[in-house]
Amino acid sequence: MLGANLGVSAYVWDCGVALCRYFEKQGITFSGKKVIELGSGTGIVGILATLLGGDVTMTDKPKVLKQIETNVIVNVPNACRHRLQVRPLTWGENHTNFPTDYDFILGSDIVYSSVTYPALIETLCHLANQGTTIYLSSELRERNGSPSFHEERLPQYFNCHVVDRLEDKAITLYKMTKIDTRPGDCLPSDDRNQLVTEPNTGSQPASLSSPH
Numbered sequence: 001m002l003g004a005n006l007g008v009s010a011y012v013w014d015c016g017v018a019l020c021r022y023f024e025k026q027g028i029t030f031s032g033k034k035v036i037e038l039g040s041g042t043g044i045v046g047i048l049a050t051l052l053g054g055d056v057t058m059t060d061k062p063k064v065l066k067q068i069e070t071n072v073i074v075n076v077p078n079a080c081r082h083r084l085q086v087r088p089l090t091w092g093e094n095h096t097n098f099p100t101d102y103d104f105i106l107g108s109d110i111v112y113s114s115v116t117y118p119a120l121i122e123t124l125c126h127l128a129n130q131g132t133t134i135y136l137s138s139e140l141r142e143r144n145g146s147p148s149f150h151e152e153r154l155p156q157y158f159n160c161h162v163v164d165r166l167e168d169k170a171i172t173l174y175k176m177t178k179i180d181t182r183p184g185d186c187l188p189s190d191d192r193n194q195l196v197t198e199p200n201t202g203s204q205p206a207s208l209s210s211p212h
């Protein structure tokens with residue numbers, strides 16, 4: 001069965017829906033823009049970005065790609081498919097296979113497990129340049145350190161602005177741009193020393209609330 005053993009990747013999370021609604025509300029289009037999505041899961045955000053005109057690369061861990069590809073086949077008309085790629089990207093591991101000239105980086109509900117935060121910062125720092133706009137949609141949960149990740153860690157590398165909040169679900173949408181740094185400055189030694197690969201258990205971490 002598709003989605004079996006995919007853990008958190010098998011659900012459409014509220015953060016993804018919230019980010020899609022934000023793009024709709026703001027009238028954001030991605031026409032002619034180079035977009036990469038991190039932790040695509042089912043692919044709801046990357047699929048919408050493609051339908052809104054973007055040249056989109058949807059990424060996740062290798063085991064999730066088949067699910068994304070299937071959802072792309074079902075939801076993206078043939079006429080748009082040439083603007084869409086699905087590629088493996090595990091944060092902190094193979095991000096250097098990707099270019100650094102994206103107009104947009106998108107991520108919904110990818111800030112939920114503190115062991116991945118240093119790797120996520122490293123990947124964001126590689127992919128973004130000063131002209132890149134990053135949208136992250138996160139459900140802030142004290143127990144996994146996501147509030148301090150957004151309020152203290154990310155602002156060391158990115159200009160971060162809250163652009164929307166869904167108070168009832170504790171979902172916050174951030175718009176970020178990279179702070180101008182010299183090459184090699186982006187990842188301080190503290191974060192570099194903490195780089196850890198998340199164990200691949202395939203199960204839903206305790207830090208995530210139930211899917212809808």
Ligand SMILES: C[S@@+](CC[C@H](N)C(=O)[O-])C[C@H]1O[C@@H](n2cnc3c(N)ncnc32)[C@H](O)[C@@H]1O
Pocket residue numbers: 008009011012013014015016017038039040041042043044059060061064089090091107108109110112116119198
């Ligand atoms: C909670 S799901 C969110 C899925 C989707 N973005 C959504 O909003 O419905 C988190 C996603 O991040 C991916 N992910 C977690 N850690 C990752 C890592 N180290 N590298 C790449 N992807 C990762 C998971 O595989 C999963 O698909």
